[in-house]
Amino acid sequence: MGNALDARIKFRHLQTFLEVGRHRSIGKAADALAVTQPAVSRTIGELETILGVALVEKEGRGIRLSHFGDIFLRHAGECVAAVQRGIDSIAEVQKSEGPPIRIGSLPTASTTFLPDAVSDFLRHQTGSQVTIVSGDNKVLLDALRLGELDLVVGRLGAPERMTGLFFEPLYSEEVVIVTRPSHPLAARRNFTLNELANYVVLMPIAGSVIRPFVDRLLLTNGIPDLPNTIETVSDSFGRAYTMRHDAVWIISRGAVVNDLAAGGLAELPVDMKETRGAVGLTTQATSEPSAALSLMKQVIREHVASRAG
Known part of the structure; x- marks a missing residue:
């Protein structure tokens, strides 16, 4: 029975499901696979019929993975990854x-x-x-x-x-707070984090790996929210914006270590030990x-x- 079930699942089922799981969208999955939306829906329907469970559920105007979908996603990913490694191995032999x-x-x-x-x-x-x-x-x-x-x-x-x-x-590594050297805060040695509210603050985006550290730091200092923020994971944008404007950038030290060493950016004297990760x-x-x-x-x-x- 198990072998018969396995034989009915094709590689296209797994590829389509992974794209749906990644994008949480039938339309975006269809674009990524260069097929039509009905084709994606039909393939997911076939896979659900084979497995006997619903993998995708509607959520508002979009979709989300069901509990069974979350479980199957990990194993489907491992399967596709194994196939990709096999393809890579053949390519290695062919190219020496x-x-x-x-x-x-x-x-x-x-x-x-x-x-x-x-x-x-x-x-x-x-x-x-x-x-x-x-x-x-x-x-x-x-x-x-x-x-x-x-x-x-x-x-x-x-x-x-x-x-x-x-x-x-x-x-x-810890997070640092940096500005351009001519920023009003850069010349001061005594100020409170509440003063960040007077400037545009570049923040890591919600869901980024360092955002929880930043949120915890602000809450610890009695700052539940900042009125003027830009969320970005682009270090090139963050660097350019901070150097050209009186903004404050909260970022991992490693991303700006060369700028700090060269004097292009200035680190504000704030105890950031609790942001170490x-x-x-x-x-x-x-x-x-x-x-x-x-x-x-x-x-x-x-x-x-x-x-x-």
Whole structure:
């Protein structure tokens, strides 16, 4: 019975379900798959019939995954990831090259140790094609879980985001509050966080990995809300806006460490110890890393250790 059930589930069922689960939208899933919305709905309906449960439920004008859908999503992702690894392995044999290394990186790593670590890795001439992508922590972890990335370098994700993933801590890092050097607050040594309400404040977006640390800091200092905020995960936008305007930017130290060292930005003297969080390497918990990926992780460890020394 179990084998007959398994044989009816096709790869297109899993691909379609993963796109629906990722986008929480039939229309967006259809666009991603380059098919029509009815085709997506029909494929999901077939999968639900095979499994005997509802995977998708309506929610307002959109949809959400049912309890069964959440359960099946993780296993479907592992299955598609395994197929992707098989495709990659065949491509490696055909090209006589090492396996591709696809890394998702948060700005805290991209602007500090990762560029030199990747340069070191390339000197080993493994033949592996290295791809670096950036984005919100949630997006990167979802891509890792689905097999689209091999490694995420950044902060430890929230517990609900770490299902099926393994995190190896490397060091801890705090959030900082920065301005341009000519900002009125930069010249002062005594002020309260309540004064942030007088300026535009650039904040990590809701749902980002450091946002809970920032919210807790503000609440601890009696600031339930700020009247003028911009939410962004773009370090390039944050840097440009802060340098051109009298704004305040709340961001991980690693993302602006070079700007602070060069004097392009100024750090406000605020005790930020309670915002410290672990930064490290996240991989799929059940997959065996290739030799090339193991080498990349070791090179990253060495570069982090050398910076700490």
